[in-house]
Amino acid sequence: MGKLKIGVVGSGVAGMASAIRMAIKGFDVHVYEQSEVAGGKLNQLNGNGYRFDTGPSLFTLPQLLDDLFTAAGKEASSYIRYNRLDVVTRYFYPDGSVLNANADPVAFADECSATFGEPAHNILNYLKESKLLYELTANLFIFSPFPTYKVFSSPEAKLLARNPRRLRAFTTMHQVNVKSFADSRIVQLFDRYATYNGSNPYKAPGTLTMIPHLEHNVGAFFPEKGMRQVSEALEALALDVGVTFHFSSAVGKILTDKNGVTGLLVKGEEVKFDAVVNDTDIFYAYPTLLPEKKLPWLYKQQEPSTSALIFYWGVKTTHPQLELHNILFSENYRKEFEEMERGRISTDPTVYLFISSKQVASDAPAGCENWFTMINVPPDTGQNWPKLVEECRVSIQAKIKAMLGIDLKPIIEFERVIDPPTIARTTSSFGGSLYGISSNGMMAAFSRHPNHRKSIPGLYFVGGSVHPGGGIPLCLASAKIVDDLVSSPHNSCNL
Ligand SMILES: Cc1cc2nc3c(=O)[nH]c(=O)nc-3n(C[C@H](O)[C@H](O)[C@H](O)COP(=O)(O)OP(=O)(O)OC[C@H]3O[C@@H](n4cnc5c(N)ncnc54)[C@H](O)[C@@H]3O)c2cc1C
Known part of the structure; x- marks a missing residue:
C-alpha cells in the first residue's frame, strides 16, 4: 500500500496538531484553510504600532504542546518559549476590594x-x-x-x-x-x-x-511573544515535518460514497483522500460540508458555548495597577448568566482585561498599552450587534472609570471590535461560540460528538466542537486521539 493521503479541513490548533502527528507517522498530509493564514481562533491583529492576540489569552497545560515537538524529535524551545506566571489574575470587586490570584496555592490561600x-x-x-x-x-x-x-x-x-x-x-x-x-x-x-x-x-x-x-x-503560562506564537510554532513545526498547507482554499464539501470518505471538493475541484480530518465546528460542518449526512439527534441538542464581544483598544498611557490578566467582576454574577440564557447582555457585565504588553513590551508603543477588553455574550441569534456594541462600549468604559478610576475616552488612540457574527464568519463557528459546545448540564461530557463515527468510515473530527471539548489543551488532546484512531482504526469502537 502507498503512503496514506490525508486531507485536513481547517488550520485551527486541532487541525494543525493532528496534521503534525499524522505527518510524523509518514502520511501525506494536506491542510486546507479558507483564510490566508493559519491558526483559526488563535490569531492576531496589528494597527498603529499595537499588536493584539485576538482569541485565546490563557495558556494552560503547555506540556501538551511540547509533546508535539517531542513526537517530531524537535526541541520545543527552538519554536516557542513560555514563562510561568506568578500572578494568574488580578480580581477587582464592585466593593473596591482587589485580590491577586497567586499561582502558588499557599500564597493564593x-x-x-x-x-x-x-x-x-x-x-x-x-x-x-x-x-x-x-x-x-x-x-x-x-x-x-x-x-x-x-x-x-x-x-x-x-x-x-x-x-x-x-x-x-x-x-x-x-x-x-x-x-x-x-x-x-x-x-x-x-x-x-x-x-x-x-x-x-x-x-x-x-x-x-x-x-x-x-x-x-x-500553572498558568504565557509565551514570550504572545499567544499568537502558539499557532506560529505549530505552523512552523507542521512545515518542518512535511505538511502541505493550502491557504485561501475553502473546502466546499467532504466527499463520500457508500464506503465512506473519498476526498474533498476544493474550489470546484475534487481532490482524492484516503481519510479526512474535519477541524470545523460540527454545527457548520454537517449542513455545509456533509449535507447528505445527518447530525445525530443527541449532538444536535448540545448548547453552544458563550461567545464574546471584544474591544481591542490601543491606550496611550500605562497602568501599573493592572496585571496581564484582570477581571472586573459584576455585582450580580447569576444575573449575567440569566441574561445570556435569554440571548441578552447584562447592563453590568464582568469585564476581562488582557494586556499582553505587560509581558511583551513590543506589543504596544513605548508608554502605551494594548487592552483586549472582553465580555461574555450569548452566541449570535440575530441580535442587533451594532447597537449592542455601542451600548457595551459605554457601559464597559463607565465600569472601568468607576472601578479603576481610568477615563479611557481621551486615551484610546486605536480601536477594533469583534462581535459574535465576526467570530462566526471568520472561523465558521456556530453563532460565534468560542469553545464549540458548552458543558451546561450533567450529561454534557457524555454527549459530545465523538472523534469518529463508524457510519462514516475515513472521516475524523477534531477541535472545540467535538470530544473532549474547547480550549487549546482539549483541542490538542482531540488531535492526539484522532491520530491514534487514524493509525489504529480498530480502537474506534464507538457505542
Ligand atoms: C475570543 C476567544 C477567546 C478564547 N480564549 C481562550 C483561552 O484563553 N484559552 C484557551 O485555551 N482557549 C480559548 N479560546 C478557545 C480556543 O481559541 C479554541 O477552542 C481553539 O482555538 C479552537 O481551535 P480549533 O482547532 O477547534 O479550530 P478553530 O480555531 O475554530 O479553526 C477552524 C479553522 O477552520 C477554518 N475553516 C472553516 N471552514 C472552512 C472551510 N470550509 N474550508 C477550509 N477551512 C475552513 C477556519 O478558517 C479556521 O481557521 C478562545 C476563543 C476565542 C474566540
Missing part, C-alpha cells in the same frame, strides 16, 4: 484569607480536591476516545461506577463552590472557571471544579 477572611485551608482543600478530580477523570474524559468499551472498562471508570458522586456531576459547579467557601466573593471567583469552556456555573456540573487545578497546581 494566604491572599484569600488576608483579603476576605476566607480560611486558607478552604482554598487548599479545594485545590487538592480539584487535583484529585482531574487525575480521576482526565484519562476517561480528555485523553481517550469517548465513548468506547475500553474507556468504560478502565480502572477509573470502575472506581467511578462504585462511587459516582466522586464525579460531582449531580450538583452544579456553583453549588459545590457555595459549600466549599465562606465568602461569596471567593465563590464568584471559582464560579468564573465555568467560563473557561464557555459554560454557565449555575448549570455546569461540579466536575468542572477540576479546572482551577490546571492554573494553580500545574
Whole structure:
C-alpha cells in the first residue's frame, strides 16, 4: 500500500496538531484553510504600532504542546518559549476590594484569607480536591476516545461506577463552590472557571471544579511573544515535518460514497483522500460540508458555548495597577448568566482585561498599552450587534472609570471590535461560540460528538466542537486521539 493521503479541513490548533502527528507517522498530509493564514481562533491583529492576540489569552497545560515537538524529535524551545506566571489574575470587586490570584496555592490561600477572611485551608482543600478530580477523570474524559468499551472498562471508570458522586456531576459547579467557601466573593471567583469552556456555573456540573487545578497546581503560562506564537510554532513545526498547507482554499464539501470518505471538493475541484480530518465546528460542518449526512439527534441538542464581544483598544498611557490578566467582576454574577440564557447582555457585565504588553513590551508603543477588553455574550441569534456594541462600549468604559478610576475616552488612540457574527464568519463557528459546545448540564461530557463515527468510515473530527471539548489543551488532546484512531482504526469502537 502507498503512503496514506490525508486531507485536513481547517488550520485551527486541532487541525494543525493532528496534521503534525499524522505527518510524523509518514502520511501525506494536506491542510486546507479558507483564510490566508493559519491558526483559526488563535490569531492576531496589528494597527498603529499595537499588536493584539485576538482569541485565546490563557495558556494552560503547555506540556501538551511540547509533546508535539517531542513526537517530531524537535526541541520545543527552538519554536516557542513560555514563562510561568506568578500572578494568574488580578480580581477587582464592585466593593473596591482587589485580590491577586497567586499561582502558588499557599500564597493564593494566604491572599484569600488576608483579603476576605476566607480560611486558607478552604482554598487548599479545594485545590487538592480539584487535583484529585482531574487525575480521576482526565484519562476517561480528555485523553481517550469517548465513548468506547475500553474507556468504560478502565480502572477509573470502575472506581467511578462504585462511587459516582466522586464525579460531582449531580450538583452544579456553583453549588459545590457555595459549600466549599465562606465568602461569596471567593465563590464568584471559582464560579468564573465555568467560563473557561464557555459554560454557565449555575448549570455546569461540579466536575468542572477540576479546572482551577490546571492554573494553580500545574500553572498558568504565557509565551514570550504572545499567544499568537502558539499557532506560529505549530505552523512552523507542521512545515518542518512535511505538511502541505493550502491557504485561501475553502473546502466546499467532504466527499463520500457508500464506503465512506473519498476526498474533498476544493474550489470546484475534487481532490482524492484516503481519510479526512474535519477541524470545523460540527454545527457548520454537517449542513455545509456533509449535507447528505445527518447530525445525530443527541449532538444536535448540545448548547453552544458563550461567545464574546471584544474591544481591542490601543491606550496611550500605562497602568501599573493592572496585571496581564484582570477581571472586573459584576455585582450580580447569576444575573449575567440569566441574561445570556435569554440571548441578552447584562447592563453590568464582568469585564476581562488582557494586556499582553505587560509581558511583551513590543506589543504596544513605548508608554502605551494594548487592552483586549472582553465580555461574555450569548452566541449570535440575530441580535442587533451594532447597537449592542455601542451600548457595551459605554457601559464597559463607565465600569472601568468607576472601578479603576481610568477615563479611557481621551486615551484610546486605536480601536477594533469583534462581535459574535465576526467570530462566526471568520472561523465558521456556530453563532460565534468560542469553545464549540458548552458543558451546561450533567450529561454534557457524555454527549459530545465523538472523534469518529463508524457510519462514516475515513472521516475524523477534531477541535472545540467535538470530544473532549474547547480550549487549546482539549483541542490538542482531540488531535492526539484522532491520530491514534487514524493509525489504529480498530480502537474506534464507538457505542
Ligand atoms: C475570543 C476567544 C477567546 C478564547 N480564549 C481562550 C483561552 O484563553 N484559552 C484557551 O485555551 N482557549 C480559548 N479560546 C478557545 C480556543 O481559541 C479554541 O477552542 C481553539 O482555538 C479552537 O481551535 P480549533 O482547532 O477547534 O479550530 P478553530 O480555531 O475554530 O479553526 C477552524 C479553522 O477552520 C477554518 N475553516 C472553516 N471552514 C472552512 C472551510 N470550509 N474550508 C477550509 N477551512 C475552513 C477556519 O478558517 C479556521 O481557521 C478562545 C476563543 C476565542 C474566540
